[in-house]
Structures are given as C-alpha cells and as structure tokens.
Amino acid sequence: MILYPVFVHMYLELVYNNHEDQAIKLMKKFSREQEDYYQTDLQKLAQVTKKEHMKGNEITDTFKSNEFIIRMSRDTLATLKRHLQEKKQSIILNIIQEHLYFDMYEGMARTKQQIDSVAGSIIGEATRADNKTKVYYGMPKEPDYQYAAVDDDEEGEAGEGDKPKKKKPKKEPLFGKKAKSDPNAPPNDRLPLPDLKDNDKMEKVKALREASKRVTLGPETLPSICCYTLLNAEGKVICSEISDDSSILAVGFSNSNIKLWSLLPQKLKGMKSAEQLQDVDHDAEDVWARIIDERNVDTTRVLYGHSGPVYRLSFSPDRSLLLSCSEDATVRLWSLLTWTCLVAYKGHVYPVWDVRFSPHGYYFATASHDKTARLWTTDHHQPLRIFAGHFSDVDRVLFHPNSNYVATGSSDRTVRLWDCITGHHVRVMTGHKSPIHALAFSVEGRFLASAGADTRILMWDLAHGHLLAELNSHTAPVHCLAFSRDGNILASGSLDCSTKLWDFTKLSEEVSIEDVNVSHNPEIRNNTESYLLRSYATKNSPLNHIVFSRRNVLLAICTYDSSL
Numbered sequence: 182m183i184l185y186p187v188f189v190h191m192y193l194e195l196v197y198n199n200h201e202d203q204a205i206k207l208m209k210k211f212s213r214e215q216e217d218y219y220q221t222d223l224q225k226l227a228q229v230t231k232k233e234h235m236k237g238n239e240i241t242d243t244f245k246s247n248e249f250i251i252r253m254s255r256d257t258l259a260t261l262k263r264h265l266q267e268k269k270q271s272i273i274l275n276i277i278q279e280h281l282y283f284d285m286y287e288g289m290a291r292t293k294q295q296i297d298s299v300a301g302s303i304i305g306e307a308t309r310a311d312n313k314t315k316v317y318y319g320m321p322k323e324p325d326y327q328y329a330a331v332d333d334d335e336e337g338e339a340g341e342g343d344k345p346k347k348k349k350p351k352k353e354p355l356f357g358k359k360a361k362s363d364p365n366a367p368p369n370d371r372l373p374l375p376d377l378k379d380n381d382k383m384e385k386v387k388a389l390r391e392a393s394k395r396v397t398l399g400p401e402t403l404p405s406i407c408c409y410t411l412l413n414a415e416g417k418v419i420c421s422e423i424s425d426d427s428s429i430l431a432v433g434f435s436n437s438n439i440k441l442w443s444l445l446p447q448k449l450k451g452m453k454s455a456e457q458l459q460d461v462d463h464d465a466e467d468v469w470a471r472i473i474d475e476r477n478v479d480t481t482r483v484l485y486g487h488s489g490p491v492y493r494l495s496f497s498p499d500r501s502l503l504l505s506c507s508e509d510a511t512v513r514l515w516s517l518l519t520w521t522c523l524v525a526y527k528g529h530v531y532p533v534w535d536v537r538f539s540p541h542g543y544y545f546a547t548a549s550h551d552k553t554a555r556l557w558t559t560d561h562h563q564p565l566r567i568f569a570g571h572f573s574d575v576d577r578v579l580f581h582p583n584s585n586y587v588a589t590g591s592s593d594r595t596v597r598l599w600d601c602i603t604g605h606h607v608r609v610m611t612g613h614k615s616p617i618h619a620l621a622f623s624v625e626g627r628f629l630a631s632a633g634a635d636t637r638i639l640m641w642d643l644a645h646g647h648l649l650a651e652l653n654s655h656t657a658p659v660h661c662l663a664f665s666r667d668g669n670i671l672a673s674g675s676l677d678c679s680t681k682l683w684d685f686t687k688l689s690e691e692v693s694i695e696d697v698n699v700s701h702n703p704e705i706r707n708n709t710e711s712y713l714l715r716s717y718a719t720k721n722s723p724l725n726h727i728v729f730s731r732r733n734v735l736l737a738i739c740t741y742d743s744s745l
Contacts (some may be wrong), residue, residue, distance in 0.1 A: 182296060183261075183277065184251035185215050186305070192226065193241060201230050218594075218614035218635070232452075241594075243303055243572045248282035250305035251320065254290045258283050260664045277708045284308040298705045299612045299648055300634075302492045303541040303572050307609035310535075312646030314607040314677045318626045319365030320583055360516030365627075365644075370540060372601060373391065374541050374584075384499045387426070391731035398669045400714055400735055401685055402597045402667065403517040406423075408680075408737040409721050421738040422494040427730040429517070430738070431503060439484040439505055439515070451477035452518040465627065484515055486522045495538045501561070504545055506533035512547055528555055534576050544601070548575035554589045556601055570597065579620040588629055590617030591633055596631050599645060608646045612639050618660045624668030632659035638668045638673055640688065649692050650706040654681055654713055663725045663735070670714070674724030678745065680737055682714040721745040 188211055195204035205227075211221045226240050235241045237269055269561075285307070301305055335444045361416040398404055409430065411418050414541040420433040429449070430442045443449050453461070460472045489508030496503055503515040503525075511520070512526040512533055531550035538545045547564075548554045554575045555568035568575075573592035580587055586607070587599045596617060598608035615634035628649070632638040636659060638652040657677035664671055664685065691706065706712075722739035729735055 182251050182253070182300070183281065184218055184283055186244075186251075187273055187276050188212075188215065189226065189240075189244055190280050190603045191272075193229075193235070193244060193471055196229060196235065197232055216300070217651070220523075222303070233269045239573060240303070244280070246573070248280060250282050250308055251306070252284045252286065252291075252299075252306050252558045253730075255287055256332040257290045258285060259584050263585070270645065271486075282308075284310075288443070295705065298651060298707075301614040302595045302611040307595070307646065309607070311609040314605075316602075316607055316643050317365060317367035317371070317585055318581070319367070320365030320626055321366040322362050323371050327478060342707060348454070348559060363625075365415050367583060369528045371586050375543050381499055384426075388731060391426075392666065395666055395732040397667050398665050399686065403666065403682060403715055404582075404670065404672075404729070404733055404735045406680065406717060406735045406737060408739060410719070410723075411725075411738070411740045414740050415701035415742045418740045420493050421726040422496060423589045423726065423728050423730070423736055423738070424496040424500045425498060426500060427728075427734075429500065429737060431496070432738075433494050433505060433614075435490045437485075437487040437489055437491060437507065439487075439491055439494065439503075441482045441484070441503075441517075443480055448478040448480050449482050449517075449520075450474065451520060452483060453477075477715045479553075482520050483624060484520065484522070484525060486513055486525070487511070489532070492533065493535045495536050497538050497738075498540065502538075504536045504538060504665065506536040506547060508532040510549075512536050512545075512557075512736050517743070524559070524562065526557060528557075528560055529553075534574065537578050537580055539580045540582055541584045544584060546578045546580060548578040548589060550574050552591075554578050554599065556585060556587065566599075566601065566606060568597075568599045568606070568618060569608050571595065574616075576616055576618060582622055582624070582626045583645070588620050588622070590620050590631055590633065592616040596629070596639075596641065598629075607680075608641075608643060610639075610641050610648065611644055612648050612651075613637070615658075619673075621664055621671070623685070623689075624666070625666055630662050630664075630671055632662055632673060634658040636675070636677075638662070638671075648704045648705055648714075649703065650688055651710050652683060654709050654714060654716070655679065661724055663727045663729055665729045665735075666731060666733050672727050673730070674727040674739075676723040678723055678739075680717045680719075680724060680727060680735070682716075684712050684714050688712050 190205055192207055207628050208227050215223060216678045222240055229238055229241055230236055417435050418432055419435055428445050429443055431586045450473050452472050458472060478693060484705045487507040487509055491505050491507050493506050500519055503517055504512060506512045510529050510531055510533060514521050514524040516523050529549040529551055533547050535548040535551045536545060542720055543558055546554055546559050552571050554568040555564035557564050569594050571591040575589050575591050577590035578587060585601055587598050587601060594613045596610040597606045600607050613635055616633055617633040619632045627643055629641045629643055630638055640650040641647050655675040655677050657675050659672040659673050659675045671685045673681050719739050722741045724737060724739050726738040
C-alpha cells in the first residue's frame with residue numbers, strides 16, 4: 182500500500198534537488214515493480230526530469246498539494262513504524278509522516294483482495310469521514326397522476342349508465358408502489374422545482390400508462406433487444422441518445438453537427454412561422470397541436486452551431502429540448518419545436534465531456550476537462566454550483582433519480598456524489614483502475630453502478646459509500662450502463678462489441694445490508710458468472726449507448742467498424 186506513494190515522493194525529491202541522473206535510475210529500476218494500474222501515471226511522471234518540469238504537471242501538483250490516503254488498522258500502522266525505526270529508515274519514515282495520511286480503524290487488518298479492490302485512485306483511498314454525511318437516497322412521493330391515466334384508459338369503455346369498472350389487477354402493483362413514502366427520501370421542498378405545466382402532466386400520464394403495460398424482467402424473462410447500427414460512420418460518430426419515450430434518436434458527430442431521426446412512423450414536425458402563430462388561440466386546450474405545422478415535417482433534422490466535436494447529448498423529460506456539449510467549451514440548448522439553438526452556456530473554458538438533464542427537467546449538470554462539474558438551470562446563463570474536488574478531468578456526470586444529488590466519474594479514477602444544495606461532495610468512492618466512462622443509478626436510488634476503461638463494473642452502496650460487487654466479464658472499455666425500468670436487470674455495453682445482462686435482483690438480495698452498515702470492510706462479491714444472465718454480440722459494432730424503454734425493451738446504438 183505504501184510503496185507507490187513513497188516511491189513517487191522519493192523521485193520528486195531527487196528531481197527537486199537537481200539529482201537528475203539518480204532520479205532516472207530510480208525510475209528505471211523500480212517503476213516496473215509498482216502495480217499495473219499505476220504504470221500510466223509513472224510513464225507521465227518519468228517525463229519530469231528537471232525542477233522546471235514539475236510546475237503544471239498534473240501528477241506532481243497532486244502529490245505536492247495532497248496527502249496520499251491509506252486506510253490501515255491501528256495495530257498494522259504501529260508495527261510498520263516500529264519496523265522502520267528498528268531498521269533506521271529515517272528517510273522513508275519522514276516521507277510517511279509528511280506526505281501520507283493514515284485513516285486508522287480498530288479491528289482486524291484487511292485482506293489483500295479487499296485492499297486491491299478499492300486501490301487505484303490518484304490520491305489513494307477515501308477516508309471514512311468522506312462518507313459519513315447522511316444521503317437522502319430515497320425517492321420522494323410523486324403526485325397522483327395515475328388516476329388520470331386510469332381514467333383515460335377506461336374512457337369510452339363503459340356506456341352511459343353503466344357501473345364504473347374496477348381497476349385492472351395488473352395496474353395495482355405499479356400504482357401501489359407510487360403511493361408508499363420512502364423514509365430515506367429527501368423533503369419535497371429540499372430542491373426547488375418549477376410547477377409542472379399541463380403538457381408536462383400529460384407527459385407524466387403517458388409515461389404511467391406505458392409503464393402499466395411493461396414486462397417485469399428476470400432470469401426467466403429477459404428483455405427483447407432492438408439494436409440500431411450506424412453504417413458508414415466509423416470515426417465520425419462520438420455520442421448518441423434516445424429520448425425517454427423512445428421516439429427520437431440523436432447522434433453527435435466529430436464534424437460538430439447533431440443529427441436527429443424519428444424512430445416512429447410519424448415524421449419530425451416543426452412549429453408554424455411567427456406570422457401564423459399570431460392567429461393561434463393561446464388559451465385553447467389543444468394549443469400544442471395548433472402551433473405545429475403539419476406541412477413542415479421531415480424524417481431527419483440537422484442542428485448546426487458547435488465549432489468542435491459534439492461529445493454528449495441529453496433530452497429533456499418532455500422531449501421539447503435537447504442539450505449538447507462540445508470541444509468548443511460550450512453547452513447548447515436546442516428547441517425541438519423550432520429546431521434552432523436557444524442558448525449557448527459559456528461557463529467552462531475547456532472541452533465539456535458530458536451534459537445531463539435532471540429527471541425533473543429544468544436543472545442540468547456538466548462535466549469538463551477543467552476538473553469541475555457544474556450545476557445549471559435552463560433559465561440562467563451562469564452555473565448555480567461548481568463541484569470542485571477531482572484531480573483530473575471529470576468525464577461523466579449523472580443526476581440521482583430524486584434530482585438532489587449529482588454523481589461524477591473522473592480520470593482520477595474516483596466516483597464522487599455531490600449535494601446539489603450545498604455543493605459539497607458527500608461520497609468519495611475508489612476502486613477503479615482507469616478513467617470512468619459510464620454511471621447508472623438503481624431505480625430505488627440506493628445503489629450506483631460505474632464502469633470504465635478497466636473493463637470492470639463496480640456496484641456501490643450510497644448509504645455508506647461501500648463497494649459491494651465487482652463484475653468482470655467484458656474484454657474492452659465499458660462505455661454504457663442502464664438499469665431496467667423495474668430495477669431487476671443491469672445492462673452493460675462495451676467496445677468489445679457485446680451487450681451483457683446482469684441479475685441485479687440476485688446481487689441486491691445477497692448483499693447483507695446489516696453487515697454493510699457496521700463493517701469497515703464489507704465482503705466484495707466478485708463471482709461474476711453467478712450474476713451474468715446473458716451476453717449478446719454485435720457484428721463488429723462497438724456499443725455507443727443503451728437504454729431501456731418504458732416497456733422494458735432494451736434499445737442499443739452501435740457503430741459498425743469495418744476494421745474489426
């Protein structure tokens with residue numbers, strides 16, 4: 182545990198004191214003995230051979246300004262210090278005392294497997310203090326839109342004078358779940374949200390009606406999969422996204438364009454001109470239908486505005502807006518009624534890698550090369566919160582299902598959870614050995630799945646910040662994760678041209694929540710084969726995006742690569 186940080190600080194001391202030759206010899210002799218997941222960092226560090234090189238280098242800045250964190254039992258630490266004193270290793274002892282922080286705990290020392298599972302971050306492990314803040318991971322009670330959904334379904338079925346029909350049995354479990362209050366849910370007024378418009382309420386009703394018809398998934402009832410393959414686009418497609426109602430596909434390209442396709446027989450409609458809108462009755466109940474120009478339709482639309490590759494796209498919950506982020510350091514908000522750019526948000530000064538709408542709309546979050554994530558609202562051109570604390574690029578950002586928290590994945594190989602109200606991190610989770618490319622929250626909000634270039638999928642318990650499981654079956658970086666709408670299955674998509682389905686119900690049932698609550702060293706499950714339900718291969722087409730539809734059909738986007 183301590184060899185790597187001690188080795189780095191020895192090297193930096195030699196460079197700082199102008200002992201260039203000795204520093205190079207030290208690096209050549211001992212760098213290969215360090216863990217595999219530190220080799221990339223050591224290759225970058227080996228380029229620093231003079232004192233002048235140290236300024237502005239990401240790794241040297243991180244080690245000089247932060248203590249490397251190691252979690253160790255009190256008895257083990259006492260034994261280590263006693264051994265170094267007996268051997269008169271004063272230099273190593275000084276480095277340990279000055280540059281390492283030991284997060285001590287009482288009890289048995291951890292096993293090597295437990296240590297290796299949470300190692301790999303640039304700054305070591307997370308301290309227990311980092312994960313002590315209470316997290317409201319539950320889901321608040323939603324307004325009762327279901328009655329409107331039931332009424333709409335039954336409207337016209339009963340004749341005049343007939344007795345009202347009873348609810349269908351299959352709908353009761355769905356709506357029953359909605360009615361329960363979650364003791365771990367945040368107060369409804371904790372995060373300010375704008376009032377829902379009539380159109381938003383209708384969209385909620387539509388979603389509930391779709392949800393009432395979905396299939397409950399499990400080991401015996403695996404989902405149907407619909408895979409869209411993009412042809413003649415290798416090296417051009419960077420990102421893709423499907424709207425929540427599975428009606429529109431958006432793709433971001435390296436030439437700065439965004440292209441949208443309708444996935445339904447209906448074409449993409451545009452709004453009437455300003456002159457025609459003057460004749461529309463804005464108080465009419467069907468105002469949304471009246472402002473649409475039935476003649477202004479097309480199967481595809483192209484959005485122009487960015488001046489660099491488009492890295493990420495995100496639809497608003499009501500499908501009327503689209504967010505995009507780019508290498509040009511801007512985030513753009515597009516109207517899917519006028520098919521034009523409404524706002525260009527210019528808070529970041531470096532490329533923006535990710536952008537995500539909140540599940541409730543209005544708020545959105547961004548992740549950037551400037552090592553920060555930011556919280557915005559669509560009606561303000563400046564960010565509300567800046568989430569600063571990562572030591573490298575923030576590659577991924579995702580809202581918690583209750584919109585009160587934002588999760589980030591970084592090239593510093595940590596996952597963090599941030600409170601949207603305070604702007605502070607409330608969870609720091611270490612264990613990845615490479616940059617993180619995908620995040621997904623479980624439906625009930627307690628668990629977080631993360632994956633990245635190390636090909637592994639890690640499962641975290643947000644209640645205490647513990648690593649619960651490590652799923653290792655992919656052979657290339659994992660770029661997308663998605664939970665089924667009922668929360669029973671986790672799907673993963675990778676550059677190894679495969680989609681895998683995992684039994685999340687079995688995993689969550691096997692985790693003993695009581696043990697997790699009291700133990701500093703919970704058991705980490707890594708028996709991958711027992712949770713893997715099925716693996717589906719594409720034909721030379723790396724996965725770009727996966728999502729479950731409202732009826733639990735798995736939709737996948739991939740790009741055909743003729744070189745594979």
